[in-house]
Amino acid sequence: NAGVTQTPKFQVLKTGQSMTLQCAQDMNHEYMSWYRQDPGMGLRLIHYSVGAGITDQGEVPNGYNVSRSTTEDFPLRLLSAAPSQTSVYFCASRRGQLINYGYTFGSGTRLTVV
Amino acid sequence: DQQVKQNSPSLSVQEGRISILNCDYTNSMFDYFLWYKKYPAEGPTFLISISSIKDKNEDGRFTVFLNKSAKHLSLHIVPSQPGDSAVYFCASIQGAQKLVFGQGTRLTINP
Numbered sequence: 001n002a003g004v005t006q007t008p009k010f011q012v013l014k015t016g017q018s019m020t021l022q023c024a025q026d027m028n029h030e031y032m033s034w035y036r037q038d039p040g041m042g043l044r045l046i047h048y049s050v051g052a053g054i055t056d057q058g059e060v061p062n063g064y065n066v067s068r069s070t071t072e073d074f075p076l077r078l079l080s081a082a083p084s085q086t087s088v089y090f091c092a093s094r095r096g097q098l099i100n101y102g103y104t105f106g107s108g109t110r111l112t113v114v
Numbered sequence: 115d116q117q118v119k120q121n122s123p124s125l126s127v128q129e130g131r132i133s134i135l136n137c138d139y140t141n142s143m144f145d146y147f148l149w150y151k152k153y154p155a156e157g158p159t160f161l162i163s164i165s166s167i168k169d170k171n172e173d174g175r176f177t178v179f180l181n182k183s184a185k186h187l188s189l190h191i192v193p194s195q196p197g198d199s200a201v202y203f204c205a206s207i208q209g210a211q212k213l214v215f216g217q218g219t220r221l222t223i224n225p
Contacts, residue, residue: 042215102148105157
């Protein structure tokens with residue numbers, strides 16, 4: 001049982017490049033989310049999904065796309081990277097009804113856009 | 115508009131004493147409140163939660179208090195241990211899906 005797995009752990013992109021951050025969970029969790037963590041800002045919600053085929057925007061969705069074709073995977077796509085997207089990205093998942101147990105987070109992807 | 119606020123960026127406590135971390139919120143529609151602990155280079159890990167219909171929840175050394183009239187919650191750690199040194203985030207859930215985080219408080223436990 002690996003939990004939430006994020007790849008890659010580190011990435012450097014040039015401005016304008018695109019890439020996909022991968023997230024996979026093996027806990028059969030319905031809910032999955034992407035967050036970014038910036039100094040002094042806490043974690044901010046980018047996009048979330050309540051099940052396969054269903055996604056919605058969070059606080060800071062601009063510049064990012066998501067899709068949820070399977071329960072296990074929730075990739076985050078950067079369409080045209082900008083220096084403002086330099087951040088640490090966390091994927092998280094949760095069983096739908098177990099609100100009080102919170103989300104399980106991956107170990108993060110540190111992205112630098114130059 | 116920051117809906118969940120942690121106004122203390124850092125807190126230093128002596129080992130064995132009580133650590134009290136505070137959090138304020140603005141949205142009275144939040145259903146659940148949670149605390150997460152984060153070590154460097156790791157993802158946040160869930161610590162403890164409380165429903166909006168309760169005012170206290172206890173789990174071992176950790177107790178969360180909720181004051182709905184003041185829109186304030188706090189996490190008490192007793193006794194504090196060196197392994198408790200980490201960044202602590204409070205978070206709230208609205209509508210069962212969206213988890214909204216505070217800015218975090220760095221707790222340092224001194225021997």
